[in-house]
Amino acid sequence: MGGIDQVNETRLAPTVANEGNTVENRDGVTRNIPMDAIINLDHGDPTMYEAFWGKMGDRCTVEIKGCDSLSYFSNPKNPCWFLEPKLEEAIRSLHGAVGNAVTDGYSIVVGTGSSHLVNAVLYALTSNHQPNEPNQISVVSAAPYYSAYPEIADLVRSRLYKWAGDARQFEKDEPYIELVTSPNNPNGVIQGSVVNRDGGILVHDLAYYWPQYTPITSSLEFDIMLFTASKCTGHAGSRIGWALVKDKEVAKRIIKFMEVTTIGVSKESQLRVAKILQFIADGCKQFGSPQGDNFFEFGQSLMKKRWQILRETLKENQMFTIPKYPLQHCNFFGDVTNAHPAFAWMKCKEGIEDCEKLLRGHKILARSGRRFGSDPGFVRVSMVGREDEFNLFIDRLSKIQSFNNGDEKDKANASGNHV
Numbered sequence: 001m002g003g004i005d006q007v008n009e010t011r012l013a014p015t016v017a018n019e020g021n022t023v024e025n026r027d028g029v030t031r032n033i034p035m036d037a038i039i040n041l042d043h044g045d046p047t048m049y050e051a052f053w054g055k056m057g058d059r060c061t062v063e064i065k066g067c068d069s070l071s072y073f074s075n076p077k078n079p080c081w082f083l084e085p086k087l088e089e090a091i092r093s094l095h096g097a098v099g100n101a102v103t104d105g106y107s108i109v110v111g112t113g114s115s116h117l118v119n120a121v122l123y124a125l126t127s128n129h130q131p132n133e134p135n136q137i138s139v140v141s142a143a144p145y146y147s148a149y150p151e152i153a154d155l156v157r158s159r160l161y162k163w164a165g166d167a168r169q170f171e172k173d174e175p176y177i178e179l180v181t182s183p184n185n186p187n188g189v190i191q192g193s194v195v196n197r198d199g200g201i202l203v204h205d206l207a208y209y210w211p212q213y214t215p216i217t218s219s220l221e222f223d224i225m226l227f228t229a230s231k232c233t234g235h236a237g238s239r240i241g242w243a244l245v246k247d248k249e250v251a252k253r254i255i256k257f258m259e260v261t262t263i264g265v266s267k268e269s270q271l272r273v274a275k276i277l278q279f280i281a282d283g284c285k286q287f288g289s290p291q292g293d294n295f296f297e298f299g300q301s302l303m304k305k306r307w308q309i310l311r312e313t314l315k316e317n318q319m320f321t322i323p324k325y326p327l328q329h330c331n332f333f334g335d336v337t338n339a340h341p342a343f344a345w346m347k348c349k350e351g352i353e354d355c356e357k358l359l360r361g362h363k364i365l366a367r368s369g370r371r372f373g374s375d376p377g378f379v380r381v382s383m384v385g386r387e388d389e390f391n392l393f394i395d396r397l398s399k400i401q402s403f404n405n406g407d408e409k410d411k412a413n414a415s416g417n418h419v
Helices: 004-012 049-055 085-098 113-126 151-153 248-262 266-283 295-317 355-360 389-396 407-417
Strands: 107-111 139-140 161-166 177-179 198-206 224-228 239-246 326-328 335-337 343-348 380-383
Touching: 004 343, 049 295, 049 389, 085 239, 085 266, 085 380, 107 113, 107 248, 113 139, 113 151, 113 161, 113 177, 113 198, 113 224, 113 248, 151 161, 239 248, 248 389, 266 295, 295 343, 295 389, 343 355, 355 380
Parallel strands: 139 161, 139 177, 177 198, 198 224
Antiparallel strands: 107 239, 224 239, 326 335, 343 380
């Protein structure tokens, strides 16, 4: 998932500081970042995909006339009456082309991003909670968990459910909902449920289960699966997510939440994303195309290159460690590969207690491990920003040298005022 907390961080700290010599076109593709600029890698803003979509020109352009899409209703015959038929068709087509999720027998519910859908799903799974049961249903996720989950679960202070923290520490003998993020945000690890007790309900957040980030090893068919255009295609600003829901009654309650909170989802956004998803699905047939139409080939190639550069840089400076991912056969690419996650989960070497503070001292904004229910010695760094931001990040990272006489340790402990 992308989401709520990353937007708040971005408002407080822009991606780069404009010091008068920054040049940027309207699409944000060509930019010259000042060498002393602050770079914000705290959030997962997927702007690296601008390069691909810029080359596609107007092939995904959608024309919407003033007389179009006036009605609330997209398809009154569909229980999800605000779901545009073209978007439903494109979602099923893309999952079929990629082979990452089963859609036959599933209801599709569209939401304003998958963060919106998490709230809707929590409501749907707890709204039949009996009035004579005073306890709220616990919502848990295995640490390191997505940093927005606590805020999403507790924002409206629902009487139906509450955030209960790390799934590995959950020992209560009572109903619970476990949010399973796979590949995990922040560390990119493929994972399953942890609690595994009677009375539990699983919700699978699969925002990053796409071929550019991880090998596609099977077509998943969990009860509730969440996806988002933000991380699949890079179109975070369109705010489109979708849920694949096996139980039709649960799907109806998710739809009810949407009816009450937003009376549906923007048709303009749905039609734009439908066009993009179908374009990607059609391009999946064009492996090795000289036109470069295969979106996932582009994405995987760029992520693989970035991870290789990052690993080489960290090997040189000996200040940080990052996870190693196993080789697996990817059904989509038909080859053996490993994961190239959207985020780098970096751990400072022994002696540095606060990794976020260390990077901040070098004008790199990242997200502390504390936010993920983990240790401040960890930090999450976005790998999906623009090329010039990534290059500047690598340049600065290479200059952080292992401390010999405590210099870097002292700098890390005193760097809170540098930004």
